[in-house]
Amino acid sequence: xxxxxxxxxxxxxxxxxxxxxxxxxxxxxxxxxxxxxxxxxxxxxxxxxxxxxxxxxxxxxxxxxxxxxxxxxxxxxxxxxxxxxxxxxxxxxxxxxxxxxxxxxxxxxxxxxxxxxxxxxxxxxxxxxxxxxxxxxxxxxxxxxxxxxxxxxxxxxxxxxxxxxxxxxxxxxxxxxxxxxxxxxxxxxxxxxxxxxxxxxxxxxxxxxxxxxxxxxxxxxxxxxxxxxxxxxxxxxxxxxxxxxxxxxxxxxxxxxxxxxxxxxxxxxxxxxxxxxxxxxxxxxxxxxxxxxxxxxxxxxxxxxxxxxxxxxxxxxxxxxxxxxxxxxxx
Numbered sequence: 001x002x003x004x005x006x007x008x009x010x011x012x013x014x015x016x017x018x019x020x021x022x023x024x025x026x027x028x029x030x031x032x033x034x035x036x037x038x039x040x041x042x043x044x045x046x047x048x049x050x051x052x053x054x055x056x057x058x059x060x061x062x063x064x065x066x067x068x069x070x071x072x073x074x075x076x077x078x079x080x081x082x083x084x085x086x087x088x089x090x091x092x093x094x095x096x097x098x099x100x101x102x103x104x105x106x107x108x109x110x111x112x113x114x115x116x117x118x119x120x121x122x123x124x125x126x127x128x129x130x131x132x133x134x135x136x137x138x139x140x141x142x143x144x145x146x147x148x149x150x151x152x153x154x155x156x157x158x159x160x161x162x163x164x165x166x167x168x169x170x171x172x173x174x175x176x177x178x179x180x181x182x183x184x185x186x187x188x189x190x191x192x193x194x195x196x197x198x199x200x201x202x203x204x205x206x207x208x209x210x211x212x213x214x215x216x217x218x219x220x221x222x223x224x225x226x227x228x229x230x231x232x233x234x235x236x237x238x239x240x241x242x243x244x245x246x247x248x249x250x251x252x253x254x255x256x257x258x259x260x261x262x263x264x265x266x267x268x269x270x271x272x273x274x275x276x277x278x279x280x281x282x283x284x285x286x287x288x289x290x291x292x293x294x295x296x297x298x299x300x301x302x303x304x305x306x307x308x309x310x311x312x313x314x315x316x317x318x319x320x321x322x323x324x325x326x327x328x329x330x331x
Contacts, residue, residue, distance in 0.1 A: 006039050006102060010079050014041075015322035017075035017121050021263055023064035024055060024280065025190040025222070026317045028201050030068050032326040040101040043069055046325075047095070049201065053182045054284045059255050063303070065097045066259020070151070071121050072100050073260075074267070078118040087256045097256060113150065113264070120270040125316050127275035128209025128219055130236040131309025140272050144243065144308075147268045152254075153261035153303065154246045156294060163242045166305060169291050171218040173281035176288075183284075184224030191222055200318045207315050209277075212236040217307065220281060241308045242279070244292065246300040258303040269308060277314075279305040 006014075015032060023029060029049040033042040043065060050061050069085060076083040081102040090096050141157050148155035158166060177183050191208075192199040208222050213233035217240050225231055245262060247254040269276050282288035283304065292302035 006034070006036075006081075012322050014072055014075040014079070015326055016319075017071045017118075018043075018068045019319045019322065019325060020121050020124070021064065021067035021071045021259075022124075022126060022266065022278070023067070024051065024060040025187065026201055026203050027051065027061075027064070027190065028320055028325070029061045030065050030325060032322075034326070038101060040099050041072065042096055043072075043098040043100065045095050045097055051186055053180070053186045054177075060280070060283070062097065062252055062255035063259040063262065066256040066261075067263035067266075068259070069098050069100060069256070070260040070263040070267075074117050074121055076100070076102055087253050113147070114268060114271055116271045117264075117267045120267040123313075124266055124270040125314040126207070126277050127312055127314030128207070128277045129275075129312040129314060130210075130212075130234050131240075131275060131307075131311035133237055133239060134310045135239075136241050136274065136308055140269075140274070143272075144265050144268055147264040148245060148261040151261035151264050152247070152257040154248075154300065155243050155261075155265060156246070157241065157243055160239070163240065166242060166244065166292060167216070167218060167240070167279075169282050169288050170279050170305065173285050173288050174218045174220065176285060177281055178221060178224050180224075187222050187224050200320045200324070203317060204315070207317050209314075210234045214238070216240070218279070218281065219277075220279075237309055243306040243308055244294065244302060245304040245306065246294060246302055248300055250301040254301070255303070262304055262306070265306065273310065274308050275311050275314060277307045279307055 011034065019028060027049045029046045031044040031046050045061055045065060050058060055061060073083045073085065084101045084103055086099045088097065089099050145155045190202040192202050192204060203222060209219060211219055211231045211233045213235050217236045221231060245258065247258055266276055282292055289302055294300055
């Protein structure tokens with residue numbers, strides 16, 4: 001039986017939630033198409049917004065799309081729909097990364113995660129500013145780990161010695177990025193001057209944040225400067241809280257699940273008043289990414305390092321309008 005159609009206002013709001021997801025360099029590498037007969041949203045890659053040097057195999061692209069899919073799920077539930085997600089549903093169509101079918105309305109009691117994730121969608125921003133020394137409570141860490149587990153991933157909070165080791169790997173990756181000419185040029189292409197109203201993707205310079213004056217936390221220099229001592233610097237937290245997100249396997253479906261797990265974790269963190277920034281640099285170098293795998297047995301596959309803490313919210317980055325990334329009806 002054909003179910004009720006998705007009204008235009010609800011559809012636009014759901015798509016606005018989807019594009020509010022984080023993406024590598026705010027590249028927003030996604031497209032959507034609604035099949036009105038089945039009330040199904042197709043989620044496709046936008047390869048023209050991929051990063052050839054920093055993300056040659058498309059892992060970060062898949063993670064970004066997975067985060068977008070999670071926001072779609074949250075918005076659909078908020079409006080009373082039950083979203084049914086299929087990842088990579090068509091082997092002969094590799095650009096179709098997911099479908100989200102809106103099934104019959106459900107009772108609110110069937111929602112299995114926090115009801116305040118929907119407002120968190122609109123408040124979540126990456127914060128590349130210094131955090132306070134306030135510790136993240138153990139119950140909050142447990143809830144963040146449970147959020148990742150619900151999406152098929154694992155989040156762990158390494159002990160201080162292991163955190164220091166992981167940050168050394170991030171420093172190595174940041175050094176490599178800074179001296180790699182192709183990657184530096186690619187990163188700078190995604191920066192734009194503040195106040196440029198035509199720029200609806202990429203990063204405004206106000207979103208970049210300072211460097212750590214103590215050189216303890218390797219914050220990304222998106223400008224790829226060869227002389228980091230010239231960059232603005234502030235004192236960052238002395239005991240950083242780092243979450244390591246891993247998956248058992250490392251297939252395209254795992255990357256999409258990583259994105260859903262990452263966004264679930266980030267929205268729960270936002271609901272608790274936590275700020276977050278992503279330490280993605282070592283994920284761009286296969287050998288360094290392997291070094292992030294959990295010790296001592298190095299099982300699993302590192303997918304993301306997330307820095308968490310209490311501090312400034314961080315400025316919002318621009319987003320494309322829903323109409324610019326979606327179509328209605330046949331391809």
